[in-house]
Amino acid sequence: MDNSILVLHVAAMLSGISKFSVGGMGALILPLLLLAFPGQQALAILIPMFLVADLLTMVCYRKNINWKVLLRLLALMAVGCVLGAVLMNSINTHQFARIIGLTILGMLLLSIYLEYNQTQIRTSSLAQSSSGIFAGFISMTANSAGPIMSLYLLEEKLGKPSYVSTRAWLAGMVNIIKIPLLVSIGALNTQTALLSLSALPSLLLGAWLGYKLLKRISFTQLTWSVRCLIVLAAGSLLLN
Numbered sequence: 001m002d003n004s005i006l007v008l009h010v011a012a013m014l015s016g017i018s019k020f021s022v023g024g025m026g027a028l029i030l031p032l033l034l035l036a037f038p039g040q041q042a043l044a045i046l047i048p049m050f051l052v053a054d055l056l057t058m059v060c061y062r063k064n065i066n067w068k069v070l071l072r073l074l075a076l077m078a079v080g081c082v083l084g085a086v087l088m089n090s091i092n093t094h095q096f097a098r099i100i101g102l103t104i105l106g107m108l109l110l111s112i113y114l115e116y117n118q119t120q121i122r123t124s125s126l127a128q129s130s131s132g133i134f135a136g137f138i139s140m141t142a143n144s145a146g147p148i149m150s151l152y153l154l155e156e157k158l159g160k161p162s163y164v165s166t167r168a169w170l171a172g173m174v175n176i177i178k179i180p181l182l183v184s185i186g187a188l189n190t191q192t193a194l195l196s197l198s199a200l201p202s203l204l205l206g207a208w209l210g211y212k213l214l215k216r217i218s219f220t221q222l223t224w225s226v227r228c229l230i231v232l233a234a235g236s237l238l239l240n
Helices: 003-019 026-034 039-060 067-088 093-116 125-142 146-154 160-184 190-197 200-216 219-239
Strands: none
Touching (some): 003 026, 003 039, 026 093, 039 093, 039 160, 039 190, 039 200, 067 146, 067 160, 093 146, 093 219, 125 146
């Protein structure tokens, strides 16, 4: 089997595991794909896979959605996605890899900080809007805006069912927004879309494994294992 195809299926399986277990693997999956696919093409392959997984979670969490909160943050993130697409269209493959490495390290440090410190982004309407736009920018370029999205939604004081459902639908709708943007910069085309969808069986296997793992494995152990792998992946991108 071609190494690139093997990497693709491993990435798809990890995508499924991430969506149906602890999450947080998005920052690991993109660097993994970058080992086999150049620059923006790796992101273009990843997003359709994530979108399929998102649609599955959106079906599961179709109730208790806070549409007011979702649409407000979605609008801000859409602006950030457009800005991210503009940047992606103006840099080369090597620069893209460096940006991804720095971004996922930054998001990892932020997630660890937020785990142990209470932080507010709603100090002003400007700060709130900026955080939403920045989340979209990071999501578009590195697919690792999870910590910012979580912080924003947590400050809305949503109940657990509403938080989970709103976050699931937000992630899916943001990925839908990315599709035409990736097409517009030439990263996503018929070839990359079919390549992404060819890994659907591995994604579904990962979803099943993630569901099973969530019941059996320690949340803390899995989280820190993923974080260590993210550091290694980011380091390889920065040193490449």
